[in-house]
Amino acid sequence: MSKIRIGVIFGGKSGEHEVSLMSATSVIRAIDPEKFQVVMLGITRQGQWLLYEGPLEALIPGEWQAKAEEDLRKDPAHFSLCILGQGPNTLSDRIDFALPILHGPNGEDGTVQGLLELLNIPYGGCGVLGAATAMDKVVAKKIFEHEGLRQAPCITFNAGELEQGTDWILDRVKTELGYPVFVKPSNMGSSVGISKVTEPAGLPEALWTAAAYDERLIIEKGIHCRELETAVLGNYELTLGAVGEILPAAEYYDYKSKYFDAASKICIPADIPSEKKQELQDMAARAYLALGCQGYARVDFLMDRDTMELYINEINAIPGFTHASMFPLLCMDIGMTYPEIIERIVELGYERYHVKNKGDDRHPSR
Ligand SMILES: Nc1ncnc2c1ncn2[C@@H]1O[C@H](COP(=O)(O)OP(=O)(O)O)[C@@H](O)[C@H]1O
Ligand SMILES: [Mg+2]
CATH class of the missing domain: 3.30.1490.20 (ATP-grasp fold, A domain)
Structure with a gap:
C-alpha cells in the first residue's frame, strides 16, 4: 500500500504567520515517515501557495519561502502548484489528505477548509462551519448564549x-x-x-x-480570573483531554507573553477540585458541539478567582501545536503520544470525509 501523502499547510495570510511556522515544524517532525509522506505546502504572507521541499529548519526563520521561490524559478514543471482543478500538479493530484496548521484568519476560519471541501480532499480538524463559528467571537458568543453557557457579559x-x-x-x-x-x-x-x-x-x-x-x-x-483550557478530540463521540492552567508572565495573556516570554507557564493538570474539572469538561463538550466543531479543538475558560465560576472564553479550531503548546500537552496528559495525536486527527478527518462522501473514496487503504 502506498503511503498517505499528507499535505501540511503552514504560514498563511494572517497575523499569526510565525506561530503557524512554529506549530507546523513540530507537527511535520512528528509525522511517522513509515506511514505517511509529508508534502510541505507553505502560504506566503501575500497568500501565494508554494510547494516546499527544503530542510524543515528553514521554516521558523522564514527562509523556506526564498528556497521555494527559487525552486519554482528553476523547475516550474515540478514546483508549480495549481490549487484549484484536477490533473497534474494540482493540489488534488499532489496530496491525499490535508492538515491545515494555520492560525488566525484565512486558514483557521473555514476559508481553507471550504477550499478543501470543493476539491474533495479530506482534511484534519474542524470543517467549514466549526472553524468559521469558532473564529468569530461575536457569532460564537451568540451560540454559547443560546446553549446556556456562562460567559463574560x-x-x-x-x-x-x-x-x-x-x-x-x-x-x-x-x-x-x-x-x-x-x-x-x-x-x-x-x-x-x-x-x-x-x-x-x-x-x-x-x-x-x-x-x-x-x-x-x-x-x-474583565474577569479577575484564572485561565483554564481543555482539549477536545472527536467528531461526534468526544475525547476530553486534561484541564490545564495558563500562568501568563504579563498581566494578561497577550501576544508577547503567549509566544515569546519564557516566564509564561503552563500547569497540567490544573490545580482545581475534581468537580470543577468535570464541570469545565462538560461545558467544553457542549460548546464544541454547539459550534459544530469536528476533529479537534482547544476550549478556553476564565475562572473567577473569588467565586470559582467558570466562563467560556473561546474555542480555537487550530490551536498552537508545538511540543510546548497546551493542546498537545493536554492530550499527552491522558496518555497519547504527540505522533498519536496527529494520527488520531488524520483518522477523524477521514471518518468525517467518509460520512459526508459515502462511496466517493480517496482513502488509499480502501
Ligand atoms: N473577559 C476577560 N476577562 C479577563 N481576561 C480576559 C478576558 N478576555 C480576554 N482576556 C485575556 O486576554 C487574552 C486574549 O483574549 P482571547 O479572547 O482569548 O483572544 P484570542 O483569540 O486572541 O486568544 C486571554 O487569554 C486573557 O488573558
Ligand atoms: Mg485566547
Whole structure:
C-alpha cells in the first residue's frame, strides 16, 4: 500500500504567520515517515501557495519561502502548484489528505477548509462551519448564549458605529459592564488587536486598535480570573483531554507573553477540585458541539478567582501545536503520544470525509 501523502499547510495570510511556522515544524517532525509522506505546502504572507521541499529548519526563520521561490524559478514543471482543478500538479493530484496548521484568519476560519471541501480532499480538524463559528467571537458568543453557557457579559457592535463618536460606548460600558474591560476584534487570534482598559480615558484608543483588525468589535467585562483550557478530540463521540492552567508572565495573556516570554507557564493538570474539572469538561463538550466543531479543538475558560465560576472564553479550531503548546500537552496528559495525536486527527478527518462522501473514496487503504 502506498503511503498517505499528507499535505501540511503552514504560514498563511494572517497575523499569526510565525506561530503557524512554529506549530507546523513540530507537527511535520512528528509525522511517522513509515506511514505517511509529508508534502510541505507553505502560504506566503501575500497568500501565494508554494510547494516546499527544503530542510524543515528553514521554516521558523522564514527562509523556506526564498528556497521555494527559487525552486519554482528553476523547475516550474515540478514546483508549480495549481490549487484549484484536477490533473497534474494540482493540489488534488499532489496530496491525499490535508492538515491545515494555520492560525488566525484565512486558514483557521473555514476559508481553507471550504477550499478543501470543493476539491474533495479530506482534511484534519474542524470543517467549514466549526472553524468559521469558532473564529468569530461575536457569532460564537451568540451560540454559547443560546446553549446556556456562562460567559463574560459583553457589548458587541460594528466598527462603523464609531463614526458617531465614542461617548455612547463609554455610557454603555459604565452602566452595563464597569471597568476593567477587554476590547477585542471579533475575528482575530493570539491576542492580536486586544487591549485591557482600566479606565474610560483608555477606551477610544483601544477601540481604534481593535477596529484596525475587524469590522465587528466586542467589549467584554474583565474577569479577575484564572485561565483554564481543555482539549477536545472527536467528531461526534468526544475525547476530553486534561484541564490545564495558563500562568501568563504579563498581566494578561497577550501576544508577547503567549509566544515569546519564557516566564509564561503552563500547569497540567490544573490545580482545581475534581468537580470543577468535570464541570469545565462538560461545558467544553457542549460548546464544541454547539459550534459544530469536528476533529479537534482547544476550549478556553476564565475562572473567577473569588467565586470559582467558570466562563467560556473561546474555542480555537487550530490551536498552537508545538511540543510546548497546551493542546498537545493536554492530550499527552491522558496518555497519547504527540505522533498519536496527529494520527488520531488524520483518522477523524477521514471518518468525517467518509460520512459526508459515502462511496466517493480517496482513502488509499480502501
Ligand atoms: N473577559 C476577560 N476577562 C479577563 N481576561 C480576559 C478576558 N478576555 C480576554 N482576556 C485575556 O486576554 C487574552 C486574549 O483574549 P482571547 O479572547 O482569548 O483572544 P484570542 O483569540 O486572541 O486568544 C486571554 O487569554 C486573557 O488573558
Ligand atoms: Mg485566547
